[in-house]
Amino acid sequence: MPKKMVTILGALTVLWILFAASQAFKLDISPQDKTIAHIGDYLSLTCNTTGCESPSFSWRTQIDSPLHGKPRTEGSKSVLIMDAVSFDNEHSYLCTATCGSEKRERGIQVDVYSFPKDPEVQLSGHLEVGKPVMVKCLVPDVYPSDRLEVELFKGDHLLTTQMFLEAMEKKSLVTKSLEVTFTPSTEDIGKDLVCRARLYTDSETKERETVKKLQVYTSPRNTVISVYPSRRLQEGDTVRMTCSSEGLPAPEIFWSKKLDNGNQQPLSGNATLTLVAMRMEDSGIYVCEGVNLIGREKAEAELIVQEKPFTVDISPGPWVSAKIGDLVILKCVVDGCDSPTFSWRTQTDSSPNGEVRSEGAQSVLIIQYASFEDEHTYLVAVTCAGRKLEKRIHVEVYSFPKDPEIEMSGPLVHGRPVTVNCTVPDVYPFNHLEIELLKGETTLMNKRFGEEMSMKSLETKSLETTFIPTTEDTGKDLVCWAKLHSGELESEPKQRQSTQTLYVNAAPREITISVSPSPVVEEGSPVNLTCSSDGFPAPKILWSRQLNNGEMQPLSEDTVLTLMSAKMEDSGIYVCEGMSQLGTSKKSVELTIQVSPKDIQLTAFPSESVKEGDTVIISCTCGNVPETWIILKKKAKTGDMVLKSIDGAYTILKAQLQDAGVYECESKTEVGSQLRSLTLDVKGRENNKDYFSPELLALYCASSLIIPAIGMIIYFARKANMKGSYSLVEAQKSKV
Template sequence: MPRNIVVIFGASNILWMVFAVSQNVKVEIFPEDKMIAQIGDSASLTCSVPDCKSSLSFSWRTQIDSPLNGKVKTTGTKSTLVMNPVSFENEHSYLCTVSCGDLKGERGIQVEIYSFPKDPEIHWSDLPEVGKPVTVRCLVPDVYPVEKLEIQLLKDNHALVSQNFLELVDIKSKETKSLEFTFTPTEEDIGKAIVCQATLIIDYQPSTKTTTEKMQIYISPKDPVISVNPSTSLQEGDSVMMTCTSEGLPAPQISWSKKLDNGDQQLLSGNATLTLIAMRMEDSGIYVCEGVNPVGTNRKEVELTVQVAPRDTTISVNPSSTLEEGSSVNMTCSSDGFPAPKILWSKKLKDGNLEPLAENTTLTLTSTKMEDSGIYVCEGINQAGINRKEVELIIQAAPKDLQLTAFPSESVKEGDTVIISCTCGNVPPTLIILKKKAETGDTVLKSTDGAYTIHRARLADAGVYECESKNEIGLQLRSITLDVKGRESNKDYFSSELLVLYCASSLIIPAIGVIIYFARKANMRGSYSLVDAQKSKV
């Protein structure tokens, strides 16, 4: 609002209040002069006519007939306007009108409001650290009217910066104001006080709120110092104690960790001292001491070496420990130990002795043959001892020397027994499958060790028999044809024995017929006599 409008408005208020004081009956109002109320609080105006002996009535209104924004309570000779809570709508000149019988009277009062509810707040752009610029901010929330506000920042009772907020605004509102100051802390600032002070002029009287904070000045951890007892070079089974210290403010928290092969760190301890007992080779490596506080981190490394005899000897075979004859293979050996072990390759002989082959990490065999199969030995050797590892190399070849036979012959007669047998000269043995071929489909035979027995051969058993021998490298096929012959002529079916039996049967059958005939006749006569029967024919 322009300043000239404020002056005119203020003058009209005074004239209005002077007019409102004129009365025929004495009216009292409390407070007498004006009211200063804080937004959000509860406030009340009381109008009374203690000398009225007649009928009495009260009414309240604002200068410009705005809503009262309050509740009126009238009891006897008093009337109270209660504003709860006080808000911007309550900033008016209020008029209390009284009727006492035929007499009337009025009394006016001005209500002014403000907002200054909280102490100032101190905020930092970062943790204050020695040697690094930092900004401190004094914040005063929910202030009205801001044109009557002053903020001041002090350090150890010395003013750093201050500001008045004299701007006028058209809209009534609570505002948050702040004041900032940037400086570089030193060690001398440790423990000194930062003061944020806000002053609001209320009814020409200053109201001051203050917040004081003792500065916590930080110092980032300085280079850690490591001590190792007894030494960084150790023997397997030894113990070692490592102590780390680092300066900073506040005092850094010390931790110990070990660097892993993948670059990560394995946390070991949150104490300044790390003790390792019964050291092993895998305890060798880089150990890290780290000092940490709220403003920084610093670290120091130390390397421990544990000397041990060769151990954990390993062998890798490329492409595989099972190979096809004629291919090449690389066998690589590694062994842990300190100092680094020397590698020696040998082949184990049948008598158990070792045949030295090479002193390289990698042993290469080219154009392998089946006699290269066997057990190969890698030894890791240093001054402290020997450690060895074995690997078995298997050289395979595709099936060969496959033989398929029929016993006693590939040509048999019906009723004979025949054995079909398949053998392979490979070492190790290959898979053998016997089949009987047919146009309608092959039949897999149930063989034992590559042999299939046909008992009492029939004509249907004749045909092509196939042997299939295969392994991971390849396969080989062999086939034979079995011929099953029938009997050569009919005499084979009518031997001399059968002929005798045939003749005997030709005589017996008629005789049996004669006996049956006479038996029937005897039955007809009631008796039968072989003698009488013969006589009758003479």
């Protein structure tokens, strides 16, 4: 038992030693080792102990100088508080903690700095293109200044840089500056001027910068004055002067006028100076000055205002064309004279026939009814303050009251000459008259009546021509165009015209007949015969049929003749006749009505079964009346062989075994076709060369006479019943 207790006590002793070791007395300080603070800022240093319930603390500098701070202890923690950091706080501080007989000490280095403001950029003056300027960059209240670097940029270009490495005699806030001189150009406008300052400390680099936008100025230049309408003016005129000047900033414009005493009279601060109702005393030198922050530039313009002479204007103009019987008013207006006097007369120095009315600066000559006697050159004399001006105006009278009259010698007929007369009545002066006669766009005749007039009177003039009308003239306009040229100063002659549309009569011609569906049709089909004819007036249509005796059978007066169901007997010649009072025109067409082939017969004579060496006639007949094409063929595996037949008959002399086979007959017309076939059998003879029968000889002789006779009978029979034809369009064909 005692031994066991000893073991337990030993274990407890070891645990106590370990616990005591874990709770040993320790001291920590924060921030650790080193810190930096801005002059004027708040700073606190903290000491913490562990392993002691009631430690005691003391603070001191390494050189035993005043703390310049307030220590505050609470339990196991002590804080040294510096409310406003100053140069006096730049020390190594030591914190000492005592716990019983044990003492612990920790130190911390406190550095101070000052970098309170952004740099200041200063210019020696306005930036003017081409003039050097000094730029200064100031960094105020900096400490420690021996660790300061300053850079000066213009845009991306480094102008200068400096590292202030000189030793400080004492601790103090200093202002450092960097200067550089450069010459601005227009390319510098809008660029940034950057002053960048860096303060290097042991723990970090502090940086501040200031950016200033460059405003480059140019002195006013190229100052120009423009004057409208002119620098030489007359009294009462208005003048507008515009001044422009280049520069940065844009120059302000100031107008003034030089006075006789050498001073200048200010006028306006606008770019445009407008002077109205100019007087002679407004003559002089006008000055435009462009002004901005950098400088000023002047430009001058001299205006000369002259006395305005009075002017005389006569209307309607120097030349007047008046219609006989119309009212004519001649007006004279004076400008530049308040009380002029007027005198009217003719060029022959006679008094005018009209009434003169003068009032103020105008005078009017009124002619109530213009006549031949009023055709003169009139002069008006104007007197103003001893000065005299004279104006003239020529008055011509004319008569051109009606449009031309067109007359023709008779109706227009295709190919028949006709005379056209164009008359212009009551014209004056007729020697200025021109008449032109046009058909469509073609001039038929043109005449200008230039003969001298024996006396002033109204005359009637005419133009006559003959032409041959054609149907192509129908719808064209016949135009009589009259022009009265009234004087040398007239831009356009007076014109009148009459128009008559031409309608040319023509006998029926160019008859056209169309048959639908065709001139050859199958019996029972409908047929339309259409007739048209050119002519003016439109011809009347008459359809007739030509009978066998040559007489004409009237059928219809419509343009279309319709057979609803054509029959064989409708075949024949049909005549279309176009008729008018100017003549008649005819055209005919033949209509053929056909039926499909029928009653076709295909026979072999003497039989469809013969012996080798016999003569065989294969005959094809058709009972139709219309033209029929007969085609005989022998069928074969390699292709059908067309046989050369005569009137539908094919003769095989001395039939051979290879002549046996199927024979086919095709009967065709334009409206249809029909087929028939037969099989010919050729048998071989017994092989006996010496055999000769008198009966066979007699039969052979008789056959040689009978067969041609039968062929002739068949031929004439066919001729009596039908008409046949033979075509080689596709192959050899027999015509029956």
